Structures are given as structure tokens and as C-alpha cells.
Amino acid sequence: MTASSSSVQPGAARPKVPRRLLDGVLLLDKPIGLSSNDALIRAKRLYRAKKAGHTGTLDPLASGLLPLCFGEATKFSQDLLDADKTYEATMRLGIRTTTGDAEGEALDTREVTCDEASVREAMTKFVGDIVQIPPMYSALKRDGKPLYEYARAGQVVEREGRQVTILVLEIIACALPDVTFRVTCSKGTYVRTLAEDIGEALGCGAHLVMLRRTGVGALTLEHAVTLDALSDADDASRDAWLQPVDALLSTFPAVTLDAEASRRFTHGQRLPLAELAADRSQWGDAQRVRVYGDDGRLLGVAKPANGVLAPERLVVTPGVSAAA
Structure with missing residues (x-):
């Protein structure tokens, strides 16, 4: 076989598959016989994602819901590790x-x-x-x-x-x-x-x-997908199965900041609760809230305590928006 008729020369390095900056949550229906880490590796490869992690191990004998986090969603995976x-x-x-x-x-x-x-x-x-x-x-x-x-x-x-x-x-x-x-x-x-x-x-x-x-937590198998279905799908269909980052945070009360407060929050500054227009009566005794900019973009998670809203984890990827 000549060089022109072979796509890869023997011994030649295979071209690297470019990795994607991807943010979101995949609700995977893990099959029996596969470890959680192996399931993560397969899904990460299918999405060509740069960064991914799972939210709690399922034994190989077990099947069912295994939420996988990509990109910025990995910052909030601990919340699912702690969930019921x-x-x-x-x-x-x-x-x-x-x-x-x-x-x-x-x-x-x-x-x-x-x-x-x-x-x-x-x-x-x-x-x-x-x-x-x-x-x-x-x-x-x-x-x-x-x-x-x-x-x-x-x-x-x-x-x-x-x-x-x-x-x-x-x-x-x-x-x-x-x-x-x-x-x-x-x-x-x-x-x-x-x-x-x-x-x-x-x-x-x-x-x-x-x-x-x-x-x-609040996530169920209703919108989960199998690895077989992901393997058979094209990129657009796979991406459609991704839930937004704040799917992990749906049990947290939400607060929306104006442009100036958003700028200060994303720089890690604490915001006096008295300056916020939010209806804090809806927060109850919540230990944390999810924070959005006035454009609907998820900015991160914060702790309301001692009269201030203190940033805890920030989202840095532009365009990470709220769940529908």
C-alpha cells in the first residue's frame, strides 16, 4: 500500500482529536457491568470534552442515573455528592x-x-x-x-x-x-x-x-440517555441532551443582580443584602443561593450571611445561561 492510499502510516502518530470547551450536565443511564469511571470516559470521549467528572459512584452491578458534569458544572458536583x-x-x-x-x-x-x-x-x-x-x-x-x-x-x-x-x-x-x-x-x-x-x-x-x-437530589431518570443512544447520535443530538449547569442547583433559591452588582459579584466582592432588590422572604433558611446576571446568565453560587451575599463559587465561562 502506498503512502497516498493509506490515511495513517505505520508507526506514525495519530492526529489528536481537538477537545471542546463544554459546559453542562449529562443525565446518563449507566448500564450494568460498567464502572462509573468507565462510563465517564466513554461519554467524555463521545463529547470530546476537555473537562468532565461524575457525581458519585455506582457499582458495576448497579444501573441507573449517573449525572456527568462537563466544564463549569464540575464546580458544583459536590452538591450532588451530598444529595439524597x-x-x-x-x-x-x-x-x-x-x-x-x-x-x-x-x-x-x-x-x-x-x-x-x-x-x-x-x-x-x-x-x-x-x-x-x-x-x-x-x-x-x-x-x-x-x-x-x-x-x-x-x-x-x-x-x-x-x-x-x-x-x-x-x-x-x-x-x-x-x-x-x-x-x-x-x-x-x-x-x-x-x-x-x-x-x-x-x-x-x-x-x-x-x-x-x-x-x-432533584434529578431523575426521566431525561436520562444511554451510552448506546449517545454513540449512535451526531454532535447536535448529543449536545441537545446536555442540561444547563444550574440543573445541579435547582433546589437553591435564585437571585438576579443588576449590571453593576453583577460586575462586583464576578470580581468576588461581597454585596450588602440591603442593596439587593431581591425578595429575600423567598429564601427561607437557605444556606446558599444561585446568582444570575440581568441577562439571565448564571454567575455562580453565594452564601447569604451576616448581612452580605458572599460569592462561594463563580462561573467563568461566558454564555452559561439559566435553565429553561
């Missing part, structure tokens, strides 16, 4: 596994003698503030090493219990020994551990066989 999460899950009673889910080996098998009413009663005891012992098969670190590395080496290390909050816990379907339920919980909750603990409360043990995240 909603899942639909199925636990199988009667079998405990090494990992607490279907990927592990069976540790013991016990007879399932409970009925649906007993399951419902047991689950009510796990609503509210509870203490969980983090599983050995987790990414939490001990002496700089993830717990799962100890677990794979056959070691069990002591873990301190952590308080989490279960806001909603309800049965969707019960076909014993399988129970499908919906849970809304605080950050740091292990649904695997919740299933195991419910199983122990019932005296038969349990493990998780399905986990799907359906909500992160």
Missing part, C-alpha cells in the same frame, strides 16, 4: 454472600419462613437515622488501602459504624424469597448493607440481586 439518592432494589432472602450482592459467593443458606407482612414490619425499623457498618467490599480506605483489597486477601478489618438516614423505604413487589423495594437515603448509605441488615432482622439473611438508581 433514590434507588429501586431487589433483595433475595435466605442467602448471604461474601460481597452482600450477587457477585459474591454464598456464605450460608437459611430457610425463609417469613411472609410479606413480616418483611414490611421489619423494614419499618430501618426508616429514619440508623447506623451501618460499611461492607468490606467497598472503596473506603483503611491505612491508605481500600477495604476491598483487604477483603480480596481474605482479611477482615474493624470498621466503625456510620449514621445514615433512610427517608423512604417501601415495598414495590414481594414474590418471596425476592423483595423489590424503593429507598431514598442520605449520602454514604450502602443499599447492600441495608438489604443484609433487613435479612438478619428477619432471621434468614439476604443479599442484593438488583440495584438501579432512579434519582439524585
